[in-house]
Amino acid sequence: MNNIEFKHLILTAKYFTKYEPIIDTKTDDIYAYEALSKFEIDNNLISTEDIFRHLHHNNKLFFELEKRNKQLQFESFTENKKLFLNFDADIFVSCEQQSYWELFLNNKKDDIVVEITENGSDDETSANIMRNFSSWLNNKNIETALDDFGQDGSMFSFYMMNGSKYIKIDKSFLRQIELNYNYMHYLKGILTTIRLNGQKSIIEGIETQRDYDLVKELGCDYMQGYFFEELMIIK
Template identity: 85%
Template sequence: MNNIEFKHLILNAKYFTKYEPIINIKTQKIFAYEALSKFEIDNNLISTEEIFRHLHHNNKLFFELEKRNKLLQIKNFPKKKKLFLNFDADICVSNEQQSYWELFLNELKDNIVVEITENGSDDETSANIMRNFSLWLNSKQIDTALDDFGQDGSMFSFYMMNGSKYIKIDKSFLRQIECNRNYLHYLKGILKTIRLNGQLSIIEGVETQADYNLVKTLDCDYVQGYYFDEYQIVV
């Protein structure tokens, strides 16, 4: 697929947003929602990860697409809860992009948490872009969440971890614990560190009753996953 064909497909794709609840583990009530995006191209659902791998080579198209997507995510979100929005640092590198997102986020900052996502690359350039994005968000006093902590292929950065209000523990932890219970002690240590640092933890990947029973025994703040209800908007 060439760049022209890809751009045409992306701009004309049907766009889905699922709002997945984030549950307070102690009260068992909904604390917030995360907006999760998918695109339908030729009747096939394609993950945002697949789309974004292409978009990282086209910053202008990536920025324009995310402007549309974030506006729709906000517009179609009726709940009076916090909304976690995934942001890739690569769409906030130029002065134009920073000016746009500053205005967009400032109007919503009391209800928005920016999830800082990775593009799958751990090279020095990507690390610097993410670090600068985190620094920029903190300077604007916008709450952030470090997404997918512990995911395969993700980079670990004390700076990124220390600069985030929320730490989202990747679902791979629960999957590993299913195979080897020794990893439970590792997870407990991470959760203790997060709490001692005055941060808030969110365990992702709660998909079964067994998962939920396990996380209720842990000293975490919030949980998230397919075990809980979600609703979907199609545009």
């Protein structure tokens, strides 16, 4: 499939958004939602992550996809809660892209949190792009969340961590604790650091009652995962 055909598909494909709840661990109330997207292409459902793998070296086409994607995510959301939107720093690199997203985000900054996601590369160029993106968001007073903290292959950066209001702890921590309970103490230390820094913690990957009970014991701020599937919204 060439780029022209692929562009036509992603701009005309049937689009679905799943709004996954982020739960307050103290009250079990819904604090916010995260928008997660899928597209139906040739009768197959694929995620934006799958599309990005195809667009990794096509910045302009990825930008066109995300313009449509984020607009629909925001317009379809009708809850009176904060909305977490995933953004890849690679679509903020040109002046055109920065101008577009500045206008888009400034009009919505009281209602959204930008989740900074990695593109899977840990080279210095990608690291600089992410740092510049984080700095740009902070200068615009737009709230941010550092996504997938602790995920295999992810980049650890004190700069990125310090610049985010929310730290989203990857589900790999819970899976590792299942194998070796000693990692519980490591996670407690991370959560303590987040709290002392005046930030908020979100543990992802809550899938079972055991996960739920464990996170309650840990005392983080928020939790998220398929355990709360009945509270999800699909549009």
